[in-house]
Amino acid sequence: MTETVKTEGFDLLGFLPYLLNQAAEESSLTFQKLYKDRYGLLRTEWRVLFHLGMFGEMTATDIGSRAKIHKTKISRAVHSLAKRRYLKRTPSDTDRRVEWLVLTPAGEAVYRDLRDTAQAYEAKLLQGFSDADVAHLKRVLARLGGVGESNHVTEA
Amino acid sequence: MTETVKTEGFDLLGFLPYLLNQAAEESSLTFQKLYKDRYGLLRTEWRVLFHLGMFGEMTATDIGSRAKIHKTKISRAVHSLAKRRYLKRTPSDTDRRVEWLVLTPAGEAVYRDLRDTAQAYEAKLLQGFSDADVAHLKRVLARLGGVGESNHVTEA
DNA sequence: GCTTGTTAGTTACAAAAACAACTATTACCA
DNA sequence: TGGTAATAGTTGTTTTTGTAACTAACAAGC
Numbered sequence: 582m583t584e585t586v587k588t589e590g591f592d593l594l595g596f597l598p599y600l601l602n603q604a605a606e607e608s609s610l611t612f613q614k615l616y617k618d619r620y621g622l623l624r625t626e627w628r629v630l631f632h633l634g635m636f637g638e639m640t641a642t643d644i645g646s647r648a649k650i651h652k653t654k655i656s657r658a659v660h661s662l663a664k665r666r667y668l669k670r671t672p673s674d675t676d677r678r679v680e681w682l683v684l685t686p687a688g689e690a691v692y693r694d695l696r697d698t699a700q701a702y703e704a705k706l707l708q709g710f711s712d713a714d715v716a717h718l719k720r721v722l723a724r725l726g727g728v729g730e731s732n733h734v735t736e737a
Numbered sequence: 738m739t740e741t742v743k744t745e746g747f748d749l750l751g752f753l754p755y756l757l758n759q760a761a762e763e764s765s766l767t768f769q770k771l772y773k774d775r776y777g778l779l780r781t782e783w784r785v786l787f788h789l790g791m792f793g794e795m796t797a798t799d800i801g802s803r804a805k806i807h808k809t810k811i812s813r814a815v816h817s818l819a820k821r822r823y824l825k826r827t828p829s830d831t832d833r834r835v836e837w838l839v840l841t842p843a844g845e846a847v848y849r850d851l852r853d854t855a856q857a858y859e860a861k862l863l864q865g866f867s868d869a870d871v872a873h874l875k876r877v878l879a880r881l882g883g884v885g886e887s888n889h890v891t892e893a
Numbered sequence: 894g895c896t897t898g899t900t901a902g903t904t905a906c907a908a909a910a911a912c913a914a915c916t917a918t919t920a921c922c923a
Numbered sequence: 924t925g926g927t928a929a930t931a932g933t934t935g936t937t938t939t940t941g942t943a944a945c946t947a948a949c950a951a952g953c
Binding site: 598599600601604607612696 | 747749750761763765768805855862866874879883
Binding site: 796797798808809811812813815816832833834835836 | 934
């Protein structure tokens with residue numbers, strides 16, 4: 582077939598959600614290999630681990646609120662991470678529904694390793710772009726994704 | 738808990754794959770409601786439909802190569818779209834392994850409706866950003882995601 | 894104190910995706 | 924030719940996710 586595009590003013594290849602997905606998938610897939618091959622972690626597990634590594638002790642709800650991950654996914658990731666002894670769960674003594682989550686030394690070690698790997702990977706991903714480009718990109722993405730807003734995930 | 742971040746120079750909230758994912762998920766989820774509620778389409782089905790709408794007749798492999806979707810997902814999406822009479826499959830007469838896929842008039846109608854909706858949605862998403870911001874963002878994303886390279890999906 | 898509503902987190906079931914193995918056909922090449 | 928490798932596409936099975944419904948605990952108003 583020829584390369585003729587038979588649309589009327591619409592360009593899928595310039596459609597933002599499409600571009601976002603392609604870029605996100607590309608970077609996710611590459612990075613996924615790292616935490617999966619090295620530690621057998623799932624995407625959500627990695628995300629929970631990173632949040633705990635970054636922010637220290639949090640509750641499951643805190644993590645979900647920050648990362649906009651649904652609570653059932655958090656619940657399963659926490660369960661799995663606890664089973665591997667990467668984190669410790671401590672019931673709150675002011676509210677018995679709540680559990681505080683902290684990384685164990687083993688979890689910390691995994692976090693540090695993956696964090697360093699992540700940084701190296703990001704550097705590679707961004708080589709060829711200027712600092713201004715990168716700063717601009719990140720600012721726009723943060724705004725599009727609502728990062729930092731700490732909104733709660735809408736219930737099912 | 739307090740807002741103290743106890744990391745050494747790493748910022749998850751500025752980590753590119755994280756930002757990409759947050760932004761992509763945000764826009765995907767919002768747009769998903771549209772094609773799901775209106776036509777009961779799955780994500781991959783929508784993507785296949787759009788590619789056929791954009792580029793006209795293609796094979797399943799063409800689509801997978803362009804959109805970097807795995808062939809099993811394409812296969813099932815094509816099956817489902819054909820069952821709904823949104824596309825027609827025609828065996829190639831030069832290579833009996835190959836099938837040409839084209840949208841039916843019904844499929845075209847769905848495509849046009851969703852395309853217009855997509856444009857409106859994108860406009861809303863981008864309101865508040867300057868034209869220069871948008872152009873810059875799209876250029877960087879296209880490069881990050883390798884859009885336009887037409888690479889084949891790595892086999893399982 | 895009771896009733897009603899809300900929140901934290903889990904569990905069970907259904908939908909979708911990932912992964913692997915397969916058929917059929919074509920391409921390559923000695 | 925004939926044999927091996929590669930390609931198009933499908934199917935079956937396993938994981939992972941999405942969704943809903945649930946338990947337990949707390950909060951607020953009366």
